Every structure is written in C-alpha cells, then in structure tokens.
Amino acid sequence: MQQLLETAIKAAIDGGKAILKIYVTDFEVLSKDDASPLTQADKNANDIINRYLVDTKIPIISEENKQLAYEERKDWSRCWIVDPLDGTKEFVKRNGEFTVNIALVENGNPILGVIYVPVTKELYYTTADARNAMKATLVSEEEDTIESILNNAEIISPSEISVDENFVIKIVGSRSHLNDETKQFISEIEKNNTVEIVSKGSSLKFCLVAEGAAHIYPRYAPTMEWDTAAGQAICQAADVQVIDNETKTPLKYNKENLLNPYFLVKK
Incomplete structure (x- = not known):
C-alpha cells in the first residue's frame, strides 16, 4: 500500500x-x-x-x-x-x-x-x-x-460543532452549484444556528471539512465517482463521513451507474 x-x-x-x-x-x-x-x-x-x-x-x-x-x-x-x-x-x-x-x-x-x-x-x-x-x-x-x-x-482533523449559541457553523457551498435544495438545507440549519457559507471549487470542498476549515458539505447536485472518491478517502481517514442521503451509508464506487447520489459530508 x-x-x-x-x-x-x-x-x-x-x-x-x-x-x-x-x-x-x-x-x-x-x-x-x-x-x-x-x-x-x-x-x-x-x-x-x-x-x-x-x-x-x-x-x-x-x-x-x-x-x-x-x-x-x-x-x-x-x-x-x-x-x-x-x-x-x-x-x-x-x-x-x-x-x-x-x-x-x-x-x-x-x-x-x-x-x-x-x-x-x-x-x-x-x-x-x-x-x-x-x-x-x-x-x-x-x-x-x-x-x-x-x-x-x-x-x-475536522472541527467539532459546538452547542454554544454563538457558535458559527461553516457550510461548504460550491462556486458553481448552489441550488434551491442546498439553500433549503442551509435555511433549516439557520433556524437554530448562525451559518457562514464557505465557497470552494472542486474536491477542495472535502478537504475543507477534513482539515476543520468547515463543518458540513451538503451536495444536492450531480457528481460522478471521480469527483468524490479521493475526497471521500481523505475524509474517512480524518474521521469524517460521506453519506448517501437516501441509504444513510457511505457512498459506494465502481457502481453500474457512475453517477453519485446526493450526499452529506460531516463529522
């Protein structure tokens, strides 16, 4: 290895x-x-x-x-x-x-x-x-x-989300894909927390969560396996989960359809 x-x-x-x-x-x-x-x-x-x-x-x-x-x-x-x-x-x-x-x-x-x-x-x-x-x-x-x-x-290593009322949750948003479903996800968190949007392109979004520069990366837009596999490996090694929104299990690879489901990256 x-x-x-x-x-x-x-x-x-x-x-x-x-x-x-x-x-x-x-x-x-x-x-x-x-x-x-x-x-x-x-x-x-x-x-x-x-x-x-x-x-x-x-x-x-x-x-x-x-x-x-x-x-x-x-x-x-x-x-x-x-x-x-x-x-x-x-x-x-x-x-x-x-x-x-x-x-x-x-x-x-x-x-x-x-x-x-x-x-x-x-x-x-x-x-x-x-x-x-x-x-x-x-x-x-x-x-x-x-x-x-x-x-x-x-x-x-990732950052923990604090229960402190003044804590700011940093959510990763793509420079190219911030659609209505992502905005809805963010608005739900904003009901109880202050939110800061951290914009990044490419697989750097995974890296932000893995290194503690952001807390959550919701992805409600199409990605292919090659967009996410390396980022998921790095996140998992950092004790961060990359979870399929439907199955609630980690994304799988070399599937029949190489298109990913929507997913959430979070410790």
Missing part, C-alpha cells in the same frame, strides 16, 4: 505540472457531450497519470478514459478512480481552485486518496493504512522528493 500511495502522489504531482503548463497559455476550451468543459490540460494530465497507474496492474476508471461497460468492471475487487483535472470550470475561470484526484477503491470503498492542488502546491492524502489524513505543501515540484514530502506532512 505504501508503494501504491507513493505512485499515486507522484502521478498527481506530475499531472499537476502538466496542467500548469497549459494554465499559463491562451488555451482552447471545448465542450463534451454533456456540455461540461474540456481542455488540453485534462487530456495531458490524464495521459501522465495513466502512465503511472498502469504499472500497478490495477484497472483504472478515469473521467477522461473511455468508460468500460459494467460487465467488464463488476468483478474488479480493486480499481483506481481518477479525475485528472477536477474543477475544469475553475481552471477556465483561472481562480486556482482545481485539483488532481486519485483514489484506490477496494470492494466499493475508497481506501486510499490523493488530492493535489497545482496552483498552491498543496497535497492532501491518506496514509497507506488509511488511519490518518495528511497535508503537505510542496516547496518545489522539481526539488521535493517523496521522502521530503511525506516527512514534512502534518495530520489534519
């Missing part, structure tokens, strides 16, 4: 480097069939990440790979789930809030996760045993070694 973790970290960092090379150019924005944006950065990062992960002999589900039929996937006990550039809308807006997401899933449960933020060089990841969630900030993508990154990382 340690070797798999280190491979995922290297893949995420090198994928991030490829993204930044496009980020500083006058890049073209294309549209996928579902009208979501696609850039050369998505493609380049995906190629690099796949080159790393294919050597592990573990099958890969990536947003930018051709999706295999469930008949081919259903018996996989393990698989990688990858979003080479999560937050392409944020990338296009040039606000820096985009990430590289890599997760290892075992029997539907994300057991290892890596999220890299190319602009800030922040790296979030689970330990190999998934008992802790970690955060490191790279000094240089060229000079930092895996050893130095792991040695300089710190454990992150």
